[in-house]
Amino acid sequence: xxxxxxxxxxxxxxxxxxxxxxxxxxxxxxxxxxxxxxxxxxxxxxxxxxxxxxxxxxxxxxxxxxxxxxxxxxxxxxxxxxxxxxxxxxxxxxxxxxxxxxxxxxxxxxxxxxxxxxxxxxxxxxxxxxxxxxxxxxxxxxxxxxxxxxxxxxxxxxxxxxxxxxxxxxxxxxxxxxxxxxxxxxxxxxxxxxxxxxxxxxxxxxxxxxxxxxxxxxxxxxxxxxxxxxxxxxxxxxxxxxxxxxxxxxxxxxxxxxxxxxxxxxxxxxxxxxxxxxxxxxxxxxxxxxxxxxxxxxxxxxxxxxxxxxxxxxxxxxxxxxxxxxxxxxxxxxxxxxxxxxxxxxxxxxxxxxxxxxxxxxxxxxxxxxxxxxxxxxxxxxxxxxxxxxxxxxxxxxxxxxxxxxxxxxxxxxxxxxxxxxxxxxxxxxxxxxxxxxxxxxxxxxxxxxxxxxxxxxxxxxxxxxxxxxxxxxxxxxxxxxxxxxxxxxxxxxxxxxxxxxxxxxxxxxxxxxxxxxxxxxxxxxxxxxxxxxxxxxxxxxxxxxxxxxxxxxxxxxxxxxxxxxxxxxxxxxxxxxxxxxxxxxxxxxxxxxxxxxxxxx
Numbered sequence: 001x002x003x004x005x006x007x008x009x010x011x012x013x014x015x016x017x018x019x020x021x022x023x024x025x026x027x028x029x030x031x032x033x034x035x036x037x038x039x040x041x042x043x044x045x046x047x048x049x050x051x052x053x054x055x056x057x058x059x060x061x062x063x064x065x066x067x068x069x070x071x072x073x074x075x076x077x078x079x080x081x082x083x084x085x086x087x088x089x090x091x092x093x094x095x096x097x098x099x100x101x102x103x104x105x106x107x108x109x110x111x112x113x114x115x116x117x118x119x120x121x122x123x124x125x126x127x128x129x130x131x132x133x134x135x136x137x138x139x140x141x142x143x144x145x146x147x148x149x150x151x152x153x154x155x156x157x158x159x160x161x162x163x164x165x166x167x168x169x170x171x172x173x174x175x176x177x178x179x180x181x182x183x184x185x186x187x188x189x190x191x192x193x194x195x196x197x198x199x200x201x202x203x204x205x206x207x208x209x210x211x212x213x214x215x216x217x218x219x220x221x222x223x224x225x226x227x228x229x230x231x232x233x234x235x236x237x238x239x240x241x242x243x244x245x246x247x248x249x250x251x252x253x254x255x256x257x258x259x260x261x262x263x264x265x266x267x268x269x270x271x272x273x274x275x276x277x278x279x280x281x282x283x284x285x286x287x288x289x290x291x292x293x294x295x296x297x298x299x300x301x302x303x304x305x306x307x308x309x310x311x312x313x314x315x316x317x318x319x320x321x322x323x324x325x326x327x328x329x330x331x332x333x334x335x336x337x338x339x340x341x342x343x344x345x346x347x348x349x350x351x352x353x354x355x356x357x358x359x360x361x362x363x364x365x366x367x368x369x370x371x372x373x374x375x376x377x378x379x380x381x382x383x384x385x386x387x388x389x390x391x392x393x394x395x396x397x398x399x400x401x402x403x404x405x406x407x408x409x410x411x412x413x414x415x416x417x418x419x420x421x422x423x424x425x426x427x428x429x430x431x432x433x434x435x436x437x438x439x440x441x442x443x444x445x446x447x448x449x450x451x452x453x454x455x456x457x458x459x460x461x462x463x464x465x466x467x468x469x470x471x472x473x474x475x476x477x478x479x480x481x482x483x484x485x486x487x488x489x490x491x492x493x494x495x496x497x498x499x500x501x502x503x504x505x506x507x508x509x510x511x512x513x514x515x516x517x518x519x520x521x522x523x524x525x526x527x528x529x530x531x532x533x534x535x536x537x538x539x540x541x542x543x544x545x546x547x548x549x550x551x552x553x554x555x556x557x558x559x560x561x562x563x564x565x566x567x568x569x570x571x572x573x574x575x576x577x578x579x580x581x582x583x584x585x586x587x588x589x590x591x592x593x594x595x596x597x598x599x600x601x602x
Contacts, residue, residue, distance in 0.1 A: 011186060012182065019175045030160065030167060031163075045073045047117075049073065052069060053065070056140060057141060062079050063088040065079075065088065066079060066090040076090050076150035078103070079146070080104075080109060080146040081144060081145055085103075108120040108133040109135050118135055120132075121133070129152055131150040132151040133150050134149045135149075189222070196222075196225060254274045255275060260279075260351030261274045261276070262295070262296075262348070262349035262351075263347075264349065265345075266309060269290065270290050270291075270295055281295065281296060283295065300331075304317060307333070308333040308347040309347050310345075315332075316331065316332055329351045330352040331349070334349075335348075379410075381407075382407050385406050388403055434476040436474055436475065436476060436563075439477045444484060447481065455492055456501070461495045461500060462500040463492075463500070468505060471505040473514070473583045483581060486553065488501055490552060491518035494520045495576075499520060501518045502516075502517045512582075515580050515581075519576040523569070523571040525571075556579075563583060564583075565581065567581055567582075
């Protein structure tokens with residue numbers, strides 16, 4: 001039931017009850033007042049009648065007297081002798097007076113005899129009509145001792161009934177007016193309450209943005225209530241917006257995670273899973289709502305989740321290889337603290353991809369093995385020849401000199417190896433800053449050729465510089481010289497007698513390129529991607545014979561990436577190799593650690 005109807009019903013019932021009580025009281029009061037008024041009237045009329053009787057003469061006929069007196073007073077008039085005999089009565093004929101009972105025992109006559117005047121309310125034995133009686137003693141002519149007036153009670157009751165109906169009509173009219181007024185007042189007062197209730201109901205149904213107008217009527221309490229509800233609504237909206245932002249943030253974080261995320265409830269069903277998990281597990285369906293066995297087909301993962309749900313125990317599995325996947329993951333299963341309070345256990349599962357770390361660890365192990373191998377050979381040779389010298393080799397100058405030259409060559413090789421390792425480490429860790437400027441590549445190439453000319457001459461290799469001067473590239477001069485030195489040095493070492501090395505410069509399509517081409521032994525196609533790796537050597541025996549470290553091309557690749565360019569290889573076994581250094585014509589910004597990280601992940 002609406003507030004308006006309740007208030008109106010309460011007001012109507014209360015008003016009706018009050019009206020009934022008021023009407024009953026008023027009717028009772030009016031009946032009593034009317035009766036008292038009639039009693040007073042017949043008392044006064046009796047006194048008046050007594051005066052008239054006392055003024056009668058002895059010769060006057062009493063019966064003739066009572067008739068006009070009764071008509072004048074509008075009552076029944078009786079004259080009674082001292083012995084109770086009715087001398088005259090306006091309600092009887094003269095002939096029938098003798099048949100009337102003695103009235104001396106009538107209550108009103110007895111009261112008049114004792115007190116001089118009395119009243120009574122009873123039914124007449126003579127007329128069988130109910131009357132109000134009033135009697136009084138008089139000093140009348142003849143035997144008349146008492147005068148009595150009788151007023152029919154029907155007349156009194158009729159007047160009382162008329163007054164009662166008047167009261168009822170007034171009360172009903174007042175009640176109708178009160179109900180109409182109450183309806184208007186209740187409507188005016190309840191409308192704000194109904195608006196508040198409707199706004200609260202709409203908010204409960206989900207329409208939290210429903211506007212609530214502060215009413216201008218309804219009293220201070222209603223205005224305070226509406227204001228409080230409005231503040232509550234605004235606080236609720238603010239909280240909902242905050243929760244929406246947090247949910248959006250959480251959704252963005254979960255969606256953007258590279259780790260696979262899985263939330264499992266106590267029934268071992270998936271409640272939440274991100275896109276990365278679908279990619280990791282190669283799922284073709286939405287896993288939400290499915291049993292964990294339907295999503296993760298790996299017994300170890302399922303058992304770890306069961307352990308976390310049943311024992312509230314955190315589980316970490318360092319290395320996990322999933323079926324049909326070449327990646328390696330670290331598994332973290334964590335029971336959620338909040339689920340303990342609700343009695344429904346939940347577990348959060350993370351699949352952390354550690355494939356890159358495993359590969360880096362593999363590279364590290366291979367690197368340590370390669371460095372150990374590269375250093376062990378010259379160290380073994382140096383140790384052996386030094387022992388020969390100690391054991392008597394110094395006594396033979398020619399052998400001693402030969403041994404020392406070998407020791408020097410191996411020591412130089414170790415020095416070159418350590419220098420290249422240090423340089424490569426600085427480049428990969430981002431400790432190298434490039435001083436980029438416009439450099440004349442022709443000038444740098446000629447300086448490199450001049451420095452390597454003795455090595456080329458010893459191997460009967462011709463170096464040709466076919467770069468126009470000036471030929472500008474945006475590069476670090478020292479690092480450009482280092483790259484050209486590594487490439488030209490390799491081209492000389494792995495060339496054939498009578499061969500040549502050609503250094504060419506080209507500018508086309510927004511790029512400048514330096515090309516180092518040789519007529520050497522070439523590189524097999526199967527090894528062309530690997531030659532840029534650390535310590536990779538196509539022919540280890542030949543590389544050791546010519547003094548190679550296996551790090552030169554790796555340094556060239558990383559330095560070109562720092563320059564924002566790239567190095568390309570074209571080679572055919574037995575027909576030489578062609579290395580191309582491509583530089584961007586735009587001036588790149590100086591690159592530090594961020595690019596070095598890209599290099600290490602490449």
